[in-house]
């Protein structure tokens with residue numbers, strides 16, 4: 001592993017995805033070993049599939065349990081049943097919740113079909129605050145630099161809110177919904193300020209298709225709402241874990 005520090009952010013670059021995933025999971029296990037009641041912010045997307053697989057397979061051996069922990073997912077699509085193939089409820093049940101000892105009442109994801117989406121977003125933010133805030137937040141990154149579903153142009157002061165998805169996000173996430181299925185155009189996402197309030201953040205990116213988002217994030221002195229991930233420069237405890245293809249522009 002190679003360590004760098006750019007723009008105040010710690011970076012770790014790994015030769016292989018399994019090495020990266022083992023490191024990220026190890027950091028999560030460390031948090032839970034120190035504080036079994038930790039509040040954990042969780043992400044979705046293809047990047048996190050091997051991560052959840054490693055965590056679910058290895059957590060007992062690592063001597064930790066999720067029984068007392070609380071989780072908050074970053075985001076969920078709007079206007080689909082929670083059981084939809086592409087929903088983040090389905091993703092989390094399949095990849096993580098069903099494979100660990102997490103207590104389902106402690107595992108939070110915004111409702112995918114609320115009567116009042118804005119009210120649901122406000123309640124979600126309130127629930128995070130009431131749980132004492134997020135101790136450790138895991139993040140992926142979209143090809144356009146989005147974090148959670150905070151698309152380019154989102155205010156750095158945003159809290160959990162309803163958002164319209166950009167055309168590129170809809171296109172890149174469409175395969176998860178299966179052929180011919182309608183892909184939602186709206187979502188509820190933690191805001192950028194919600195994410196920045198987390199005590200510790202790990203951002204994970206793998207593959208060459210993320211290299212330009214990573215390059216834009218680390219452009220010297222750049223902090224702009226048109227690249228949401230640049231907001232991470234406002235935080236004091238971020239570690240970015242990359243494989244070599246994603247880190248291409250930094251090496």
Ligand code: GLP
Pocket residue numbers: 043044045046047048074075139140141142146147148149169173
């Ligand atoms: C979705 C999620 C993001 C995630 C991104 C990257 O848009 N809302 O939180 O970071 O996908 O996904 P992938 O890992 O599939 O590239």
